[in-house]
Each structure stands twice: as structure tokens, then as C-alpha cells.
Amino acid sequence: MSDPVQLPFEQPGPLEPPPLLRRLQAAGPIHAIRTAVGDPGWQVTGYAEVRALLDDSRLGRAHPEPERASRTGESELFGGPLGGFDTERADHQRMRSLLQPHFSPKRMRALRGRVEQLTSQLLDELADAAPPADLHAALALPLPIAVICELLGVPYEDREQFRAWTREVADVTDGARSAQGLGALFAYGQKLVARKRAAGDADGDVISRLAATEGVSDDEAAAMGMFLLFAGHETTVTAIGRGVLWLLATPGQWQALVGDPSRIDAAVEEILRAPSLGGGGIPRYAREDLVIAGVRVRAGDLVLLDTGAANHDAGVFADPDRFDVDRPAVPHLAFGHGARYCVGAPLARIELQVVFSRLTARFPTLELGCAVEELTFDKRTLTGGLTALPVTW
Numbered sequence: 001m002s003d004p005v006q007l008p009f010e011q012p013g014p015l016e017p018p019p020l021l022r023r024l025q026a027a028g029p030i031h032a033i034r035t036a037v038g039d040p041g042w043q044v045t046g047y048a049e050v051r052a053l054l055d056d057s058r059l060g061r062a063h064p065e066p067e068r069a070s071r072t073g074e075s076e077l078f079g080g081p082l083g084g085f086d087t088e089r090a091d092h093q094r095m096r097s098l099l100q101p102h103f104s105p106k107r108m109r110a111l112r113g114r115v116e117q118l119t120s121q122l123l124d125e126l127a128d129a130a131p132p133a134d135l136h137a138a139l140a141l142p143l144p145i146a147v148i149c150e151l152l153g154v155p156y157e158d159r160e161q162f163r164a165w166t167r168e169v170a171d172v173t174d175g176a177r178s179a180q181g182l183g184a185l186f187a188y189g190q191k192l193v194a195r196k197r198a199a200g201d202a203d204g205d206v207i208s209r210l211a212a213t214e215g216v217s218d219d220e221a222a223a224m225g226m227f228l229l230f231a232g233h234e235t236t237v238t239a240i241g242r243g244v245l246w247l248l249a250t251p252g253q254w255q256a257l258v259g260d261p262s263r264i265d266a267a268v269e270e271i272l273r274a275p276s277l278g279g280g281g282i283p284r285y286a287r288e289d290l291v292i293a294g295v296r297v298r299a300g301d302l303v304l305l306d307t308g309a310a311n312h313d314a315g316v317f318a319d320p321d322r323f324d325v326d327r328p329a330v331p332h333l334a335f336g337h338g339a340r341y342c343v344g345a346p347l348a349r350i351e352l353q354v355v356f357s358r359l360t361a362r363f364p365t366l367e368l369g370c371a372v373e374e375l376t377f378d379k380r381t382l383t384g385g386l387t388a389l390p391v392t393w
Contacts, residue, residue, distance in 0.1 A: 004032040004040060007280060025309060029293045033304070036172065037079075039070035041302030042292070043281055045309035047316040047333070049293055050281075053305055055338025059284035062088040063300060070302035072283050073172035076179045077230075078382055081285060092340070098213065099224065099343050102151075102206045108346040111151065115354045118146050123362050131392040132369040139355070140240035140389065147351060148232035152225055153196065153205025162188060166230045170381040185230070189222030197221075228344070236348050238385035240355055243271035245375070245389065247356075248368045250323045257325065258364045261357055267325040268352045273311045273332035274323050281306035282336070307333040365393045 029046025044050050053059055063069040063081035071080040083091055101107075119139075126138045145163065149156045165188070168181025189207075197211040197218065206228065210221040247254045247267070257263055281304030288299050297303060311332045312320040318327075335342040342348075359366070369390030376387045 004034045005043075006034045006038075007036050007043070025313070030295050035070060035072045035302070035304075037071050037073060039072075039302065041070045041072075041304055042295070042297055043304045043306055043309075044292060045306045045313070046293065047310040047313035050305045050307060050310035051333060051337050053284070053292065053303070054282070054307075054333065054336050054340060056290075057089070058287050058290050059303055059305075060085075060088050060287050061284065063285045065300070069285060069300065072280065072302070072304065073382075074175035074178060075170060075172050075382060076175065076182045077169050078283070079172065079175070079178070080283075085287075095224065096339075096343065098210065098216065099228070102209065103343050103346060105346060108350055111147075111347070112350050112354065114150065115143075115147055115351055116358070118143060119354050119358045123358060127362065132390050133392075134388050135244060135391045136237075136241050136386055136389040139359070140244070140386075141237050143240070143355065144233040144236035144351060147347070148229060151206055151232070151347070152228055153207045154192065154225075154229055158188075162229060166234055167378075167381055169230060170234065170383065172382055173380050185226045186222060189226040189229075190218060193218045193221045193225065231342075232344055232347065234383050234385075236351055238383040239271060239348070239352060241386040241389050242274075243268075243352065243356065244359070244366075244391075245368075245372070245386065246271060246274055246323045247325075248366065248391075249372050253323060253325055254360070254366065255364075257356065257360045261361065263325050264353055264357045264360075266327070266329070267356060268349060269329065269332065270323060270325050270327055271352065271356075272334040273317070273327075280304060281308070307336070363393045367392050 025045050029049045030042055030044050033041055033043045035041055044053060060083075061081060062083040062085040064085045066081040069081045073079040122139050122143055126133055126135075129138075145159050146156060148154070149159065154162070162185065165181045165185040168177050169185060171178045171181070193207060193211050196205075196208045199208070200212065207221060207225040210216055210224060211218070213221075247257065253267075257267055284303045284305060286297050286299050286301045286303055290297050292303070311317065311334065314320050316330055335345040335348075369392045375389070377384050378387055
């Protein structure tokens with residue numbers, strides 16, 4: 001193996017094939033790296049390897065000596081190990097069993113109408129405003145927040161408060177800021193659960209039903225609720241913004257959807273596949289010695305499963321850096337794979353399908369309001385989304 005590659009905190013823009021990613025992929029499917037904070041680890045970039053390892057019980061999020069474990073960054077929630085090493089598997093199974101019913105296909109189908117209504121309201125407001133406009137502030141940010149608030153039973157009027165905390169939690173550069181945000185978010189969740197348990201409304205929102213579930217403590221319900229609050233809006237905000245950018249900045253793609261709405265579902269899958277963040281991945285720790293693509297990985301080693309790189313594996317996706325809504329369907333790994341497949345994937349797909357079907361129909365002449373090079377991204381946070389998306393029509 002060559003000398004470890006130092007991974008940066010900074011994420012490239014979505015229309016640039018990251019040079020580091022290309023260097024790593026050319027060298028093989030697994031690489032010795034130093035994380036953004038200088039800790040050793042392994043980065044896996046090959047599609048077949050990442051897909052298999054996402055569902056490999058020899059890897060986990062916990063570490064037997066968490067204080068000695070390599071870290072990917074300073075985020076309190078995502079930068080290092082999580083959970084108890086001996087109880088991780090049982091804890092994960094319990095969490096999924098509690099959450100899965102709330103994200104069943106039946107419940108998600110029932111929610112689609114409300115997502116359509118919320119989207120239409122926001123687009124009405126956008127249409128009433130004279131262009132140019134910031135689509136990030138007008139649609140990409142408020143829609144996922146409104147949807148997850150209704151689903152969980154979080155007061156929408158608190159959005160500025162909890163949005164600030166979730167951004168602090170996701171900060172990969174400032175550990176103290178991330179810890180403060182996590183503490184504030186959990187305290188907020190505890191107060192919310194206490195109010196809902198007192199109200200006794202077991203037939204309402206997700207947090208109310210969790211609070212009314214036998215054997216679920218207030219702290220457990222608060223922790224699950226706040227994790228869903230974070231995960232249920234942060235990544236979708238980013239996906240909407242990057243998706244609009246890809247469609248508008250790639251010649252012919254926006255008009256392809258305007259002219260043929262049946263392409264919407266395929267376009268959503270390409271949007272989920274397309275952003276090539278590079279330089280990172282989903283953190284796992286080896287629970288035992290194992291061999292990955294001929295490389296021996298020791299128990300306790302950090303292993304980054306780079307789904308972004310895997311989704312750009314040229315052996316699986318032809319011309320992987322080209323954005324194409326007509327790309328032949330190949331299962332991407334944006335939501336993971338196997339036992340840890342994202343429980344919220346059906347909700348995210350519904351939101352994206354509704355957004356792009358309604359947006360292309362309502363604003364067929366939509367264009368970027370600035371050069372791509374003028375756009376900025378939030379480099380401090382885990383998701384690295386756009387800070388603004390100027391558009392005109």
C-alpha cells in the first residue's frame with residue numbers, strides 16, 4: 001500500500017469530479033488514509049466492496065475502546081464511535097423494530113398528499129414573488145422541515161431553534177459546538193416527549209406513539225425523535241438543492257423532465273447517485289480482523305465506506321461523472337444497503353419525487369440566477385449543502 005492519503009474537511013462542488021476521489025479509485029478499492037483530524041483508517045471506494053461491507057456484521061459503529069478510536073472529524077454524533085460494543089447489534093435491532101412501523105409504505109403513501117399540498121403552497125409563494133429568488137430559502141429548506149415536523153409532531157414554529165442546533169451537531173470542525181448542539185437538541189426532545197406523554201395521544205404523531213410505547217423511556221423516545229428530526233430534514237434539504245443545480249446546470253436535463261414527467265422517478269435516483277462528495281464515507285469500526293480486497297484490516301480499525309465513490313465506480317456506472325436522467329437503472333448506495341438501510345428512504349423519495357414533478361410543471365423556464373462558480377457550500381457541516389440557490393424564470 002502507498003502512504004496514507006490525508007482526507008480534507010472541505011467538500012468539492014457537485015459539478016466537479018474530485019481529484020482525490022479519482023486518485024483513490026485508480027489505485028484500487030481500499031486505501032490507507034488519514035482522516036481530516038489526522039487519525040489512521042481505511043477508505044473503501046469500490047462499489048462491490050462497499051455494498052458488501054454495508055451489510056457485514058464484522059463492522060459496526062461501536063468500538064471496544066472509544067477513547068482510543070480513530071475519528072473522522074469533530075462532530076459529536078458522527079465523528080467517532082457510537083453505542084456499546086457488546087450491545088450494539090441488539091440496540092440497533094430494537095431501534096429499527098420501534099421505528100420501522102412509522103415509515104411503512106402504507107404510512108408513507110398516506111403522507112404523499114400532504115407533501116404535495118405543502119409543496120404547492122411553497123410554489124404558490126414563489127410564483128407570487130418576482131424573480132430572481134433563492135430556491136434554497138423558498139423551497140429546499142422549508143419543505144423537508146415542514147414535513148418532518150408534521151410526521152414527528154414537532155412544533156413548526158420552533159424550526160429556527162432546532163435548525164440551529166442540528167447544524168451545530170453536524171459541525172465536523174468544532175467539537176465543542178457540536179456537543180453543545182447535541183445537548184440542546186436532546187434537552188428539547190426530552191421536554192417535547194414529557195408534554196406528549198402527559199397528553200396521552202398514542203394515535204397521533206411518531207413521537208407521541210413512541211412515548212406511549214410500553215418499555216420506551218422518555219430519554220429513549222427523545223433520542224430517537226431528535227435523531228429522526230436531524231436525519232429527516234438535513235439530507236433532504238441538501239438533495240433538493242443539489243438536484244435542482246444538477247438539472248439546471250447540465251444541458252438538456254431540466255427540459256427533459258419538463259417535456260416528459262414520466263422521467264421524474266429516474267431523475268430522483270440519478271440525483272441521489274450523482275453528488276460526488278469524495279474524501280469521506282460512512283464510518284465503521286472492525287469488530288474483528290478481516291480481509292478487504294486483499295488488504296488485512298485489524299480489529300478496531302476505522303473503515304470508511306465511501307458510498308459517494310461507490311456510486312461513481314466506472315466499472316458499474318458508465319461515464320459516472322455525467323449527470324443523466326436517462327441513465328440505465330443500477331441500484332445506488334445513497335441510502336445504504338442491508339440491515340442498516342436508511343429507514344427514512346421512502347419518505348425522502350416521496351419528497352424528491354413531489355418536488356421535482358411540481359417544480360418542473362410550475363416553472364418550466366427555470367434557470368440558474370448566477371454562474372455555478374459563484375455558488376457556495378457549507379463546508380463546516382456533514383452534508384455540505386448549498387448556502388443559497390439563486391434562480392430566475
